Amino acid sequence: xxxxxxxxxxxxxxxxxxxxxxxxxxxxxxxxPETGSPYWLERARTLDFDPRRDVRTFADLRxxxxxxxxxxxxxxxxxxxxxxGTSPHIVGVYESGGxxxxxxxxxLLADWADRFVSWCAGYMDERGHPRGxxxxxxxxxxxxxxxxxxxxxxxxxGGFVSYVDLDPRWVKKCLAEGRxxxxxxxxxxxxxxxxxxxxxxxxxxxxxxxxxxxxxxRSERLVELVNDKVRAIIWGGAHMDPxxxxxLRTEVFPGxxxxxxxxxxxxxxxxxxxxxxDDACVFDPFTPYVTFSVIDPESGKExxxxxxxxxxxxxxxxxxxxxxxxxxDLATRIAPLPGQIGDSVADVSPVPSFDNEAVIEGVY
Amino acid sequence: MxxxxxxxxxxxxxxxxxxxxxxxxxxxxxxxxxxVTELSxxxxxxxxxxxxxxxxxxxxxxxxxxxxLARAGEAFATGTVGGVPxxxxxxxxxxxxxxxxxxxxxxxxxxxxxxxxVFHTVECARPRGTVSHWxxxxxxxxTGIWTRRGDxxxxxxxxxxxxxxxxxxxxxxxxxxxxxxxxxREPFTPQRLVTALRESGIGDDRLVLLPTDHTVADxxxxxxxxxxxxxxxxxxxxxxxxxTVLTQGPGxxxxxxxxxxxxxxxxxxxxASVSEEAGTACVNTTAVLxxxxxxxxxxxxxxxxxxxxxxxxxxxxxVLPVHPVAGARALExxxxxHTGGGTVRLGGDGIVEELGDGSAVLRPAVIQLxxxxxxxxxxxxxxxCVWVAPWAPADGIAPLTNTLVLTVFGxxxxxxxxLIAEPSIRNIHLGDRPTHWMAPxxxxxGHLAEFLMRSKGIVRSATAGPWREG
Numbered sequence: 001x002x003x004x005x006x007x008x009x010x011x012x013x014x015x016x017x018x019x020x021x022x023x024x025x026x027x028x029x030x031x032x033p034e035t036g037s038p039y040w041l042e043r044a045r046t047l048d049f050d051p052r053r054d055v056r057t058f059a060d061l062r063x064x065x066x067x068x069x070x071x072x073x074x075x076x077x078x079x080x081x082x083x084x085g086t087s088p089h090i091v092g093v094y095e096s097g098g099x100x101x102x103x104x105x106x107x108l109l110a111d112w113a114d115r116f117v118s119w120c121a122g123y124m125d126e127r128g129h130p131r132g133x134x135x136x137x138x139x140x141x142x143x144x145x146x147x148x149x150x151x152x153x154x155x156x157x158g159g160f161v162s163y164v165d166l167d168p169r170w171v172k173k174c175l176a177e178g179r180x181x182x183x184x185x186x187x188x189x190x191x192x193x194x195x196x197x198x199x200x201x202x203x204x205x206x207x208x209x210x211x212x213x214x215x216x217x218r219s220e221r222l223v224e225l226v227n228d229k230v231r232a233i234i235w236g237g238a239h240m241d242p243x244x245x246x247x248l249r250t251e252v253f254p255g256x257x258x259x260x261x262x263x264x265x266x267x268x269x270x271x272x273x274x275x276x277x278d279d280a281c282v283f284d285p286f287t288p289y290v291t292f293s294v295i296d297p298e299s300g301k302e303x304x305x306x307x308x309x310x311x312x313x314x315x316x317x318x319x320x321x322x323x324x325x326x327x328x329d330l331a332t333r334i335a336p337l338p339g340q341i342g343d344s345v346a347d348v349s350p351v352p353s354f355d356n357e358a359v360i361e362g363v364y
Numbered sequence: 365m366x367x368x369x370x371x372x373x374x375x376x377x378x379x380x381x382x383x384x385x386x387x388x389x390x391x392x393x394x395x396x397x398x399x400v401t402e403l404s405x406x407x408x409x410x411x412x413x414x415x416x417x418x419x420x421x422x423x424x425x426x427x428x429x430x431x432x433l434a435r436a437g438e439a440f441a442t443g444t445v446g447g448v449p450x451x452x453x454x455x456x457x458x459x460x461x462x463x464x465x466x467x468x469x470x471x472x473x474x475x476x477x478x479x480x481x482v483f484h485t486v487e488c489a490r491p492r493g494t495v496s497h498w499x500x501x502x503x504x505x506x507t508g509i510w511t512r513r514g515d516x517x518x519x520x521x522x523x524x525x526x527x528x529x530x531x532x533x534x535x536x537x538x539x540x541x542x543x544x545x546x547x548x549r550e551p552f553t554p555q556r557l558v559t560a561l562r563e564s565g566i567g568d569d570r571l572v573l574l575p576t577d578h579t580v581a582d583x584x585x586x587x588x589x590x591x592x593x594x595x596x597x598x599x600x601x602x603x604x605x606x607x608t609v610l611t612q613g614p615g616x617x618x619x620x621x622x623x624x625x626x627x628x629x630x631x632x633x634x635x636a637s638v639s640e641e642a643g644t645a646c647v648n649t650t651a652v653l654x655x656x657x658x659x660x661x662x663x664x665x666x667x668x669x670x671x672x673x674x675x676x677x678x679x680x681x682x683v684l685p686v687h688p689v690a691g692a693r694a695l696e697x698x699x700x701x702h703t704g705g706g707t708v709r710l711g712g713d714g715i716v717e718e719l720g721d722g723s724a725v726l727r728p729a730v731i732q733l734x735x736x737x738x739x740x741x742x743x744x745x746x747x748x749c750v751w752v753a754p755w756a757p758a759d760g761i762a763p764l765t766n767t768l769v770l771t772v773f774g775x776x777x778x779x780x781x782x783l784i785a786e787p788s789i790r791n792i793h794l795g796d797r798p799t800h801w802m803a804p805x806x807x808x809x810g811h812l813a814e815f816l817m818r819s820k821g822i823v824r825s826a827t828a829g830p831w832r833e834g
Contacts, residue, residue: 180582214408214409214412217409217412217413218412218416220416241388241407242387242388243386243387243388243406243407243410244407244408244409244410246387247407247409247410247413248409251413252409252413279387
C-alpha cells in the first residue's frame with residue numbers, strides 16, 4: 001500500500017511542494033479506491049465533477065461543496081484515508097466548539113500532528129521563544145485539538161506544559177442564555193487556578209484566549225507576575241480586536257512577545273501571526289496544506305487585497321481533505337508571503353450583527 | 365479645529381494617561397449625513413484599565429474641587445477648550461443633534477451655572493442629621509456623617525440634549541472618580557466638559573471619557589460602584605433590579621388644567637412647556653389634561669405651535685429640532701400610525717419639512733384624545749408633540765402618574781396632597797411654572813446625591829485619637 005503514496009504528500013518539513021503537483025497528488029490519494037477515505041469515496045459519487053480530473057489548482061478547490069456540517073455525524077473512522085492501512089496512528093478525535101448544535105468531529109493523524117508541530121516549532125525558534133520552558137496553557141483541552149497541539153509544541157522544543165482546563169461550550173451557553181454573571185464567575189475560577197501556577201512555577205510561555213488574557217490583565221498582581229516570568233504569550237481560540245492587541249503589547253505586557261494563532265478544528269491547527277507588524281494582526285497559513293481566500297459573501301467572488309470579506313479555508317493533506325469551508329469570520333485580505341498559496345488574512349473578527357433601526361420612544 | 369474641507373476630525377477617548385485614539389471608530393454625522401467626527405471606541409481592556417486607575421486615584425479635597433468645577437464650567441461655556449472656541453462647539457452640537465443653536469447656547473450656560481452652584485446643590489441634598497466632616501464638633505455627641513457609597517461613578521450619557529451633562533458634576537463634587545460614556549449621537553458636550561475639567565486641574569485619573577460600542581457598555585457599569593444610565597423603557601426595565609444603577613427614562617411630563625382655570629391664561633406656559641428646548645427634553649410636556657372641553661385648548665395650542673418657523677438648526681432664530689430626512693420620516697410614520705382615534709389638530713398632513721440638504725425640520729403635532737387614560741398620552745417623542753385629553757376628578761389621578769414633572773393649574777388641596785404623595789410623580793409645579801422650569805438645588809428626579817451618598821453613624825470621645833479638635 002505504501003507504494004501508492006506520492007512523495008509530494010510526504011515531503012519533509014521545510015520543503016514546500018509544487019502547488020499543482022501537490023493538488024494532483026492529493027486528489028489521486030483522496031479519490032482513489034485504494035487510498036481514499038470511505039467518506040470521500042462515497043461522497044464523490046454525488047459530486048458533479050471528478051476531483052481527479054477537474055481539480056488541478058488551488059482555485060479549483062472551490063468546486064467542492066462545503067462538507068463540514070456532515071462531520072457532525074460521519075463515523076470518524078470513515079474519514080481516515082484507506083491508504084494509511086489497517087492500523088492508522090490516530091492521535092485522537094477532536095471536535096469543533098459546538099456552538100451551533102452537535103459538534104463536528106475530525107481524526108488527528110500522527111503524521112499531520114508531527115508536520116504541523118514542527119512547522120510551529122520552526123517559527124518559534126526564529127522568533128527566539130524560550131526553549132525548554134515550562135508552559136502554562138489556560139485553554140480548552142479534552143475534545144478540543146488545541147490542548148494536544150500545545151503539549152506537542154512544548155515537548156518538541158524541550159519543554160513541558162501545565163494546564164488549566166476550561167469548557168468553552170459552557171461559557172458560550174451561559175452567554176447565550178444571558179447568564180453573564182455565571183460566565184464571569186467561571187472565568188474568575190479559571191484565572192484563580194492560573195494564578196497558583198504563575199505564582200509557584202517558573203512559567204516561560206503562557207497560552208490562553210483573548211478574553212482570559214483580558215480577565216488576567218484586570219489583576220495588577222497577575223500582570224506583574226506575567227511580566228516578571230513569561231517571555232512569550234500565545235493567544236488564540238477567539239478574536240482579538242486591534243485596539244486590545246495594541247494595549248496588550250504596549251501598555252500591559254510591553255516586555256513580552258505576544259503573538260496570535262488563528263486556528264480552527266476544520267484545518268486541524270492554526271495559522272501564525274506575522275512578526276513585526278504593529279498596526280494589523282496578519283495571519284499566515286501553513287502553505288500549501290492550509291490555504292485561505294477572502295470572499296464577498298454576497299457574490300462569492302474574492303475581494304481585493306486590503307478589502308474585508310468572509311474567510312474560506314481549505315485543508316489539504318495526506319491525512320485529510322476539508323476544502324472550501326466558509327467560516328463565520330470576517331477578515332482583511334492580505335497579499336501572501338513569497339511562495340505561499342492563497343492569501344493571508346488580517347484583523348479577523350466575527351461577522352457583525354446590526355441593530356435594527358426601529359423607533360424607540362422617549363427622548364434619549 | 366473645525367472640520368473645514370478635510371475629512372472628519374477625530375474625537376479621542378480621554379483615558380487616565382491622556383487622549384487615546386483607537387482604530388475602531390464610529391463616524392458621527394451631522395443632520396445631513398455628512399461625517400463630522402470619528403469617535404474612538406475603546407475596547408473592554410481600556411475600560412477595565414481606566415476604571416482601575418480611577419479607583420486608585422485619591423479624591424481631590426472639596427476646596428480644590430470647588431475651584432476646579434467653577435473654572436471648568438466657565439471655560440466650557442465661554443472659553444476655548446481643547447483648542448475649540450465656544451461658538452464653534454455650539455455650532456457643531458447644533459449641526460449634529462439638530463437642536464436649535466439657541467437651545468445649545470442656553471444649555472451650555474446652564475451647565476456653567478450648575479458647575480458654579482454644584483456644592484450648594486449637593487448640600488441641599490444632605491440630610492439635616494448629618495455633618496460633612498468627622499472633625500465637626502457635633503460628632504462628639506454622636507451624629508450622622510454623610511459619606512459616599514462608593515468611589516467610582518459611571519454615566520451612560522444621553523445625546524438628546526447637552527443639559528443632561530450638568531447632573532454628573534454633582535458626583536464629581538461629592539468626590540466620586542467618574543467615567544462618562546458619551547452617546548455616539550452627540551459626544552462633543554461630554555468631551556468638551558471633561559476636557560475643560562482636565563484643563564482646570566481635575567486630574568486625568570479622576571475623570572475619563574470612555575466611548576464604547578454597546579458590547580462593552582455594560583462593562584463600564586459592572587466595573588463602577590454606582591452608575592447613572594439614560595434610556596428608553598427597555599433600558600429602565602433592564603436595570604430595574606440592579607441597586608447600583610439609577611436610570612433616567614422617559615419623562616412623560618404633563619400639565620393638568622383644573623376646572624375653573626382660564627385656558628387662555630395658561631396657554632403661554634403650556635406652549636413653552638411643549639416647545640421650549642425644541643421639545644427634546646424629558647421635562648417637555650407630553651400630555652395636557654383638561655378638566656372640561658379639551659378642544660379649545662388643543663386648537664389654541666395648535667394655532668400657536670403652527671406659527672413656529674422651520675429653520676436650519678444653526679440659525680439663531682431656529683426653535684424646532686432637525687433630523688436626517690430618513691429618521692424624520694420614520695418618526696412621522698410612527699406618530700401617524702399611533703394617533704388611534706385621536707383628532708389631529710396639528711401635524712395631520714405630516715410633521716416633516718425638508719430643508720433640501722438631506723435634513724428635515726420636525727414640526728409640532730397636537731393630537732386631541734377622547735379620554736384621559738388613552739395610552740397615546742404616554743408617547744414621548746423628540747419634538748414638540750403633545751396629546752390633549754379630557755380629565756375629570758372621577759378619572760382619579762392614574763392618568764397623571766408616571767410623570768417626571770407635573771404642572772397643575774388650580775386644583776383643590778385634597779388633589780394637590782394626593783399628587784404630592786404619589787411616588788411616580790417626581791416633581792410638582794403649582795400654577796404658572798412650565799414643566800421645564802429647573803433650578804440648582806431643586807431636585808430633578810430626586811437628588812442624585814440621594815443615590816450616591818449614605819449617612820454613617822459617628823461618635824467620638826473627648827480622648828479619641830492623637831488629633832486635636834478641628
